Amino acid sequence: MRTTFFAIAATLFAVSAHANPPNVVTDVAPIHSLVAQVMKGVAEPILLVPAKTSPHGHSLKVSQARALTEADIIFWVGEGLTPSIKKAINSLAENATAVKLMDATGITLLGYDESIEKEDHEHHHHGDGHGSHDPHIWLDPENARVIVMAVAEVLVTQDPDNAERYRANAIAADDALNQLIKETTARTAEIRDHRYIVYHDGYRYFEERFNLGRAIPIANSHAANPGAKRLAEIREALTQTRANCVFAEKQFGTRTVDSLIRGTDAVTAELDPMGQGFETGPALYAALIRDLSKTMVGCLR
Numbered sequence: 192m193r194t195t196f197f198a199i200a201a202t203l204f205a206v207s208a209h210a211n212p213p214n215v216v217t218d219v220a221p222i223h224s225l226v227a228q229v230m231k232g233v234a235e236p237i238l239l240v241p242a243k244t245s246p247h248g249h250s251l252k253v254s255q256a257r258a259l260t261e262a263d264i265i266f267w268v269g270e271g272l273t274p275s276i277k278k279a280i281n282s283l284a285e286n287a288t289a290v291k292l293m294d295a296t297g298i299t300l301l302g303y304d305e306s307i308e309k310e311d312h313e314h315h316h317h318g319d320g321h322g323s324h325d326p327h328i329w330l331d332p333e334n335a336r337v338i339v340m341a342v343a344e345v346l347v348t349q350d351p352d353n354a355e356r357y358r359a360n361a362i363a364a365d366d367a368l369n370q371l372i373k374e375t376t377a378r379t380a381e382i383r384d385h386r387y388i389v390y391h392d393g394y395r396y397f398e399e400r401f402n403l404g405r406a407i408p409i410a411n412s413h414a415a416n417p418g419a420k421r422l423a424e425i426r427e428a429l430t431q432t433r434a435n436c437v438f439a440e441k442q443f444g445t446r447t448v449d450s451l452i453r454g455t456d457a458v459t460a461e462l463d464p465m466g467q468g469f470e471t472g473p474a475l476y477a478a479l480i481r482d483l484s485k486t487m488v489g490c491l492r
């Protein structure tokens with residue numbers, strides 16, 4: 192009896208050790224989606240900043256602090272996107288591996304648009320945590336490919352029992368991203384030289400990858416409220432350039448955009464760079480990129 196009991200206990204222990212993957216936390220929904228693709232069939236990562244919240248103005252809640260405390264691995268873009276998380280990672284997640292994806296080898300980084308940043312700095316003081324690069328890196332699907340591979344590498348090291356699964360998932364995700372890039376390049380070809388206005392300066396990675404015209408942003412890349420001077424400039428751009436499509440954003444509402452286009456012949460549509468309109472999970476990333484390109488083409492063609 193005794194031997195049998197121990198034999199069963201040993202087997203149970205071995206099985207549960209294999210089936211005990213690391214506790215993975217991610218910052219925003221698009222990153223969560225890419226990590227979820229790599230972890231498919233093993234476990235689901237936790238999403239820290241809910242999709243309905245803009246990461247720029249996010250502040251950490253008690254439940255989110257707890258998730259950080261319990262994390263084994265944290266995948267996050269960087270303090271330029273979520274200043275709220277930086278301090279929390281340092282103080283709460285001492286034992287976790289924090290992987291800052293802006294630092295991943297092979298990531299394409301773009302600088303801020305200096306003209307808009309400077310102007311807004313006169314009106315608003317950004318605290319610390321203001322990185323030196325535009326943090327919206329996931330809007331370049333080539334960066335998403337780099338992220339998937341970087342995430343797989345960390346998971347393989349930290350959880351070797353599931354290494355094969357992570358590797359196979361990463362390869363499948365990479366294939367799908369390649370297809371998505373081809374599809375998006377073809378779809379956006381007809382709007383290549385168009386100018387347009389966006390709510391905040393978050394689309395440079397998308398524009399650069401797909402050779403689109405540079406958007407005229409109302410607010411800077413940290414989505415600080417635009418000052419009166421900036422709004423006047425946008426109104427002028429609306430009448431003087433042919434940028435007659437003004438994109439609002441789910442995360443910031445439509446009020447500013449609605450009042451800007453009142454009395455002009457400009458049209459508006461809503462962009463969703465955080466994937467707020469989609470169910471969180473593996474499929475969100477491609478849905479977000481597809482929706483972005485379709486909405487842009489629909490408004491600009």
Ligand SMILES: [Zn+2]
Pocket residue numbers: 247327391393412414
């Ligand atoms: Zn943003």
